Amino acid sequence: MTTAVISQIDQSLADRLAEIVGARRVLYRPSELLTYSSDGLPSYHKQPALAVFPGTRDEVVAVVRELAARDVPFVPRGAGTGLSGGALADGVVLIGLNRLTRILSIDVENQLAVVEPGVVNVALTRAVAQHGLHYAPDPSSQAACTIGGNIAENAGGPHCLKYGVTTNHVLALTVVLPSGDVVTLGNAAGEQPGYDLVGAFVGSEGCFGIALDATVRLSKNPEAVRTLLADFMSLEAAARAVSAIIATGIVPAALEMIDQPTIQAVEASIYAAGYPTDAAAALLIEVDGALAGIERDVDAIEAICRANEARSVRIARNEAERTKLWQGRKKAFGAMGRLAPHLVIQDAVVPRTRLPQVLEEIDRIGRANGVRICNVFHAGDGNLHPNIPYDAANADETRRVHVAMKEIMGACVAAGGTITGEHGVGIDKLPYMDLVFSEDSLAAMCSLRDVFDPDRRANPGKAIPIHSCREWYLSPAARASL
Amino acid sequence: MPGVVPVAGRASVVVTDAADSSALNRVRESIRDAIRDASAAGRPLRLCGRGAWMDAGRPAPASDLLELGGYTGIVEYVPGDLTITVRGGTTLGEIRDATAAHDQWLPLDPFGDDDGSIGATVATASSGPLATFFGTPRDLVLGLEFVSGTGAIARGGGRVVKNVAGFDLTRLMIGSWGTLGAITEATLRLYARPEADASFAIGIDGGGVERVRALMRQVPFKTYACEILNAALAARIGLPAATTALVRLGGNHEAVATQRQAFAELGTPVDVDSAIWKKLRGVEPEGASVVRLSDLPTAVAAVWAAAARVPNVLVHASPARGVVRVIGDASLDIAALRDGQCAMVAERLSAAQWEQVPGLEGALPSRIKRAFDPRNVLNPGILGVEA
Numbered sequence: 064m065t066t067a068v069i070s071q072i073d074q075s076l077a078d079r080l081a082e083i084v085g086a087r088r089v090l091y092r093p094s095e096l097l098t099y100s101s102d103g104l105p106s107y108h109k110q111p112a113l114a115v116f117p118g119t120r121d122e123v124v125a126v127v128r129e130l131a132a133r134d135v136p137f138v139p140r141g142a143g144t145g146l147s148g149g150a151l152a153d154g155v156v157l158i159g160l161n162r163l164t165r166i167l168s169i170d171v172e173n174q175l176a177v178v179e180p181g182v183v184n185v186a187l188t189r190a191v192a193q194h195g196l197h198y199a200p201d202p203s204s205q206a207a208c209t210i211g212g213n214i215a216e217n218a219g220g221p222h223c224l225k226y227g228v229t230t231n232h233v234l235a236l237t238v239v240l241p242s243g244d245v246v247t248l249g250n251a252a253g254e255q256p257g258y259d260l261v262g263a264f265v266g267s268e269g270c271f272g273i274a275l276d277a278t279v280r281l282s283k284n285p286e287a288v289r290t291l292l293a294d295f296m297s298l299e300a301a302a303r304a305v306s307a308i309i310a311t312g313i314v315p316a317a318l319e320m321i322d323q324p325t326i327q328a329v330e331a332s333i334y335a336a337g338y339p340t341d342a343a344a345a346l347l348i349e350v351d352g353a354l355a356g357i358e359r360d361v362d363a364i365e366a367i368c369r370a371n372e373a374r375s376v377r378i379a380r381n382e383a384e385r386t387k388l389w390q391g392r393k394k395a396f397g398a399m400g401r402l403a404p405h406l407v408i409q410d411a412v413v414p415r416t417r418l419p420q421v422l423e424e425i426d427r428i429g430r431a432n433g434v435r436i437c438n439v440f441h442a443g444d445g446n447l448h449p450n451i452p453y454d455a456a457n458a459d460e461t462r463r464v465h466v467a468m469k470e471i472m473g474a475c476v477a478a479g480g481t482i483t484g485e486h487g488v489g490i491d492k493l494p495y496m497d498l499v500f501s502e503d504s505l506a507a508m509c510s511l512r513d514v515f516d517p518d519r520r521a522n523p524g525k526a527i528p529i530h531s532c533r534e535w536y537l538s539p540a541a542r543a544s545l
Numbered sequence: 546m547p548g549v550v551p552v553a554g555r556a557s558v559v560v561t562d563a564a565d566s567s568a569l570n571r572v573r574e575s576i577r578d579a580i581r582d583a584s585a586a587g588r589p590l591r592l593c594g595r596g597a598w599m600d601a602g603r604p605a606p607a608s609d610l611l612e613l614g615g616y617t618g619i620v621e622y623v624p625g626d627l628t629i630t631v632r633g634g635t636t637l638g639e640i641r642d643a644t645a646a647h648d649q650w651l652p653l654d655p656f657g658d659d660d661g662s663i664g665a666t667v668a669t670a671s672s673g674p675l676a677t678f679f680g681t682p683r684d685l686v687l688g689l690e691f692v693s694g695t696g697a698i699a700r701g702g703g704r705v706v707k708n709v710a711g712f713d714l715t716r717l718m719i720g721s722w723g724t725l726g727a728i729t730e731a732t733l734r735l736y737a738r739p740e741a742d743a744s745f746a747i748g749i750d751g752g753g754v755e756r757v758r759a760l761m762r763q764v765p766f767k768t769y770a771c772e773i774l775n776a777a778l779a780a781r782i783g784l785p786a787a788t789t790a791l792v793r794l795g796g797n798h799e800a801v802a803t804q805r806q807a808f809a810e811l812g813t814p815v816d817v818d819s820a821i822w823k824k825l826r827g828v829e830p831e832g833a834s835v836v837r838l839s840d841l842p843t844a845v846a847a848v849w850a851a852a853a854r855v856p857n858v859l860v861h862a863s864p865a866r867g868v869v870r871v872i873g874d875a876s877l878d879i880a881a882l883r884d885g886q887c888a889m890v891a892e893r894l895s896a897a898q899w900e901q902v903p904g905l906e907g908a909l910p911s912r913i914k915r916a917f918d919p920r921n922v923l924n925p926g927i928l929g930v931e932a
Binding site for chain 1: 720800
């Protein structure tokens with residue numbers, strides 16, 4: 064790693080950057096930087112030395128070149144909604160990309176859009192809605208998170224079960240490398256011979272450069288959507304139903320599981336969705352596509368749920384009911400704010416057939432450590448989100464939360480799973496990377512990083528373990544914004 | 546070889562038995578050692594799976610052949626997870642048979658046949674008509690193990706269907722044509738077989754390409770496959786000698802019946818046996834010259850028209866993907882095909898034809914090659930990357 068030196072970030076750099084972007088767009092007073100010292104996990108603080116907010120693509124390139132000339136490390140940041148500490152800048156320069164919000168073109172017939180990195184995820188969907196199209200990746204933070212950030216994290220969301228994650232929807236990128244060179248990756252208008260550079264870049268967590276624009280695929284809005292809520296008297300029965308649905312060959316648009324502690328938190332909040340509070344777990348299942356044949360799929364799913372001891376299966380009768388059912392799921396993290404002042408949101412993946420055992424193990428870990436675990440997650444692809452509400456002021460409880468989280472990660476890896484399905488490694492998952500990757504695999508990842516950023520100045524210390532770091536916690540303020 | 550053993554709590558898991566696995570470990574070690582030795586000696590290797598497609602790619606001069614086809618078999622198959630992990634030399638046919646027993650499939654149908662290895666299929670990012678619905682290897686491969694040009698054994702991805710841990714070595718390896726590493730293991734996403742899987746042909750006129758594309762853009766469903774064949778190609782696989790849309794639909798019976806009806810506006814659908822797809826995949830003769838041209842879907846009709854004017858070629862197009870594939874011989878005029886804006890990916894060409902195809906542009910490909918194969922010993926030159 065190069066010298067990440069605060070002394071290099073002196074007044075002359077601030078002045079030079081102000082010439083590029085305007086004085087108002089360069090922040091370096093500690094009070095101004097406070098906002099940028101956290102991402103979606105604001106009780107984890109790292110103060111940047113300086114934050115710069117370019118407004119155009121040319122300004123981004125000029126800023127990156129200036130930093131390259133001075134050998135100064137930087138961290139790219141979108142909306143700062145990430146949940147792995149990936150957008151924290153520890154004494155280096157933070158480049159905010161949230162001013163680059165233009166949708167550069169929409170090609171309705173070819174189902175493509177070219178967007179700047181600061182375009183908010185849901186803004187793209189809204190912009191193309193009139194054409195019967197949408198942008199498929201739909202992370203829970205989609206009302207705030209940016210496409211650039213989604214690309215850095217290879218973001219998912221409930222509907223990626225059927226439609227795929229971000230990398231399945233990016234066709235081409237214009238990227239400024241940390242050296243300041245601008246390169247085009249992929250080809251929106253056809254195949255590109257050679258290495259899959261788009262595939263390599265998506266999910267690189269800001270370590271490979273900054274996307275200046277992205278050509279993304281737009282999906283047709285489905286002709287029909289059906290949303291079901293099935294409730295179960297045991298987590299195990301709900302998990303069996305998940306496997307049975309997947310095994311039929313029907314690919315639901317979404318298949319989410321919500322456990323009792325989460326249901327109770329949601330139902331006690333303003334997001335109350337009518338989930339039965341005495342159920343051990345509920346499945347929120349959505350199928351979509353052509354109208355023809357959809358009722359057959361709904362019937363089949365309902366029958367599978369009942370065969371797996373579902374107590375009741377409810378089908379949303381209209382759009383309002385559907386929205387309400389989803390609101391409870393999407394705002395579940397916010398609702399957990401009722402339970403305790405702090406919350407750990409975790410992210411791990413296990414093979415789908417292992418869900419019953421892993422959920423049982425997570426329950427055991429929670430009880431053994433005296434912590435309360437709320438599960439709300441993408442069951443259809445085995446992507447768990449075990450969350451622990453707690454009080455960070457209580458040192459003993461905090462310690463027990465740490466132990467439980469570590470044990471949960473271990474249990475998921477032992478079941479053949481992985482340590483993050485959609486939140487990224489950032490700094491949060493660094494301590495677990497060597498549970499899933501050998502030294503040679505990590506070295507290969509480092510050499511790929513060196514191809515894009517030989518000086519390792521882009522997002523230093525993230526994604527691949529260089530040092531260990533602590534868990535992070537979500538403050539009530541951050542939860543409110545979810 | 547693979548046996549079925551019950552594992553507590555899981556439906557059925559197919560694994561290789563222990564005696565085999567120690568022998569197989571030795572095969573894997575021998576692959577690693579061969580690459581290490583080659584790297585130390587600076588002696589190039591030509592990687593070979595089942596040897597099914599050795600005339601594809603640019604001429605790659607190498608003193609030695611590294612055979613990977615012997616490292617074969619299923620490592621783990623849990624039908625309930627809809628994933629399978631196999632060694633690199635496993636053939637598509639072996640995967641087909643193992644998964645069919647559980648009414649599942651790997652919907653990947655590259656041109657050629659099912660005797661090719663999964664390692665080579667993934668390394669060349671090969672796909673076929675089913676890519677219209679299921680995508681290409683980049684959408685179907687969940688994780689890979691490979692031996693890099695320095696002899697390091699590395700993994701990307703994993704065995705689960707969703708994974709963002711670490712940089713994406715998996716997608717980097719897919720389509721790298723063995724220039725960055727030898728693929729020794731792959732975890733693949735499987736699908737359950739649909740209730741209905743129907744194929745039919747519709748004769749269309751030469752201008753029908755745009756009508757097919759427009760129809761696919763408009764309908765509220767995706768076809769499993771939709772290939773437009775020129776008359777010569779249609780005749781070659783036993784259909785009437787006319788420009789033909791060959792369509793494959795999957796889903797429940799009701800959905801498939803309705804979808805079929807939507808295609809009737811193009812002409813009369815004539816049901817065909819699903820074996821037609823095997824014929825299409827196997828149509829290209831030994832020594833053929835084959836290129837893929839691609840552009841935006843709205844440009845596919847123009848690309849098609851230009852390709853179809855070339856004499857003595859078999860042409861087929863995937864309109865929704867914007868891909869036109871041209872099968873000719875050593876006389877195929879590459880420069881003429883490259884007219885216009887479309888992108889071109891060459892699969893198989895004569896040495897003289899390859900000279901008309903430019904190598905990869907930009908500094909990144911060379912840097913990637915040097916990072917993973919610093920001595921340039923793996924399939925040197927096959928991709929047109931400057932070492």
